[in-house]
Amino acid sequence: MTYIEKTEEFLRKTFEDSNYFVLNQSEKNYRLEHSYRVANIVKKIAQKEGLDEEGLVIAGLLHDISYCDKFDNEEDWKNHGRKSARIARRFLEEIGMDSNRIQEICYGIAIHVDDEADFEGKKTPFSISVGDADNIDRFDVYRIYETLQVDKFSEMGLLEKREYVTNKVGRLGKLMEVNFGTSTAKDLWCSNLMYQKEFFEKLLSQLEHSGTILYELVI
Known part of the structure; x- marks a missing residue:
């Protein structure tokens, strides 16, 4: 399986196993559809800008994966990019992706909500494109x-x-x-x-x- 195929499988399984989504099927469906739309938007950006297409598609798929847990307040929502990045990092390390690519993917995911991450990283066209695609879909x-x-x-x-x-x-x-x-x-x-x-x-x-x-x- 390719990295993208493994990511799709991980995303779908995470959502299927979510206790929160079991009780909120329509929200699960929307979040999955949104993740795919964002992944396809960043794919277009990567192709036209000469960026890492595979990496951006993976970032698009995983950028909202923390929605598998219920948000109790606005602070939880504000932090969902950083939480998604932590979930993504564990998964990408498990499938053996290069550490530099993991860092760039996770940084893009972390900053897509409020432009802030809880670890060091560079704001590059790649990392900014995750949030850009999220906004475009809106x-x-x-x-x-x-x-x-x-x-x-x-x-x-x-x-x-x-x-x-x-x-x-x-x-x-x-x-x-x-x-x-x-x-x-x-x-x-x-x-x-x-x-x-x-x-x-x-x-x-x-x-x-x-x-x-x-x-x-x-x-």
């Missing part, structure tokens, strides 16, 4: 559906919907200025934001024409 097409569902958009009144969407459009415009570790990540980010911005602008246009009849009187 603004991909799937997240439009998920965000509207979580925010209970369908239950809002018309005026509340208009205000909600107006704020979305404004925020998406500001996010265009966020910096990334590679030009490829920046391009993917901007592409996702533009798609979402266009979607919400069209939605806002529909909402502005909801509940009102507009016409010109022809004499």
